[in-house]
Amino acid sequence: MPEEVLFKSESDQSRADIAMLLRRVADNLEDGEAITLKAGSESVTLDPPARPTFEVKAEREGPTDAPGELSVEFELEWDETDGEDGSGGQLEIE
Structure with missing residues (x-):
């Protein structure tokens, strides 16, 4: 899509x-x-609906044998038509 x-x-x-x-x-x-x-x-x-899908991703971009760029991404996702929530394990942030 x-x-x-x-x-x-x-x-x-x-x-x-x-x-x-x-x-x-x-x-x-x-x-x-x-x-x-x-x-x-x-x-x-x-x-956002009451229960959107919450995605957290930590990434390193660049060559595996050299320093690269680090990032952390927080994303809320939901279907425009019905707002159904996704599934997955319970997230914890310390």
Whole structure:
């Protein structure tokens, strides 16, 4: 299935600023509110269902025998039509 990018933003930010943005997303999720993403003149509002699929991925990109780029990705997924949740083991973050 082709992917349509509805919004994208990438910028260097302090750990504190990133934490503030993630905290706002967490607060909206906890309160059952939609999430609006804005950067410049672009914006998109998404309203996750009560039980979206939550994917966490840690990656290293680059050659296996040399330092590469590390990343951690947090992703919420849901079907636009019915919002059914996925399955998997219980995630813990320490």
